[in-house]
Amino acid sequence: MKVLSSYEDGRLTLYFQGELDHHEAAAALRRIGRTMDDYMPRDCVIDMEGLTFMDSSGIALILKVSRLMSEIGGRAWVENAKNQPLKVIDASGIDRMIKISTAVKQ
Amino acid sequence: MKQLNYIKLEFPARSVNEGFARAAAAAFAAQMDPTMEELGDIKTAVSEAVTNAIVHAYPDTVGVVQLRLRALEGDTLEILVRDRGRGIPDVKKAMEPMYSTGGEERSGMGFTIMGSFMDGLKVRSAVGRGTSVTMRKRIRAKAGA
Numbered sequence: 001m002k003v004l005s006s007y008e009d010g011r012l013t014l015y016f017q018g019e020l021d022h023h024e025a026a027a028a029l030r031r032i033g034r035t036m037d038d039y040m041p042r043d044c045v046i047d048m049e050g051l052t053f054m055d056s057s058g059i060a061l062i063l064k065v066s067r068l069m070s071e072i073g074g075r076a077w078v079e080n081a082k083n084q085p086l087k088v089i090d091a092s093g094i095d096r097m098i099k100i101s102t103a104v105k106q
Numbered sequence: 107m108k109q110l111n112y113i114k115l116e117f118p119a120r121s122v123n124e125g126f127a128r129a130a131a132a133a134f135a136a137q138m139d140p141t142m143e144e145l146g147d148i149k150t151a152v153s154e155a156v157t158n159a160i161v162h163a164y165p166d167t168v169g170v171v172q173l174r175l176r177a178l179e180g181d182t183l184e185i186l187v188r189d190r191g192r193g194i195p196d197v198k199k200a201m202e203p204m205y206s207t208g209g210e211e212r213s214g215m216g217f218t219i220m221g222s223f224m225d226g227l228k229v230r231s232a233v234g235r236g237t238s239v240t241m242r243k244r245i246r247a248k249a250g251a
Contacts, residue, residue, distance in 0.1 A: 021128075022157040023121035053128075053146070055153040060213035084146035091222040092215045093203075 002050075003028050005035050012041035014065070016058075017050035020085075025057040029064060042074050049080035058085060059092045066098050077101065107178040111137065115173045119160045119189070127156040127173055134175045135183055138245045147223040148183065148243060154216040155187035155239045163191025163237060181245045185224075190236040197229050 001024040004015040014032060036044070044065060062078060069076040077099035081089055089100055113134050117123045128149040135148050152173070159171045172188040194200045206214030221227045226242035
């Protein structure tokens with residue numbers, strides 16, 4: 001799995017690519033934590049367009065990013081979730097805690 | 107139900123094997139002509155069960171995880187994930203949503219997702235003797251097939 005990032009006007013976008021499971025989650029969390037320390041963003045978008053698979057480790061990662069953003073007075077949400085990752089999100093019920101956008105970018 | 111085909115695998119409880127386990131399960135299930143969604147469900151459930159075994163069964167050692175898949179009559183896939191680790195003291199509690207004794211990379215949603223994505227889920231465990239997770243998935247006939 002890869003986590004790429006971009007930053008503009010207070011908004012950090014994390015691009016998840018590949019397959020996200022428990023094996024990948026711990027390293028991804030460390031990378032995301034370092035990126036947040038660098039930018040201290042106001043908003044954080046988790047862009048899942050390039051994510052082809054995730055299990056419940058992805059749910060833990062989303063909740064952790066949301067918690068990290070709350071700690072620094074910001075907010076996080078998910079964009080472009082689709083197919084299998086979206087089904088896992090729906091089954092988990094985390095859309096009650098964090099905004100999930102399923103629209104794919106034009 | 108009559109068994110039509112099966113595979114048995116075993117591997118050390120190392121997290122790097124999670125991806126291999128779900129890919130092997132998907133490759134076996136492909137003979138049953140599942141939809142992409144069904145294949146995703148199977149990969150997800152196997153990933154959850156194998157990860158549970160790796161994270162919880164052997165906290166201090168690298169034990170063995172067994173994965174068995176059976177194609178049964180009636181277009182049914184059966185998945186068994188078995189470990190011989192420390193066991194689960196309270197299975198009912200462990201299956202509650204958001205309950206986890208794992209690290210921050212675990213959400214406690216594993217059993218919830220297994221139950222949601224499969225048609226049947228059975229968990230047996232004995233403290234000190236291990237855990238078996240058995241799941242069944244009915245592969246639906248495709249429209250026009």
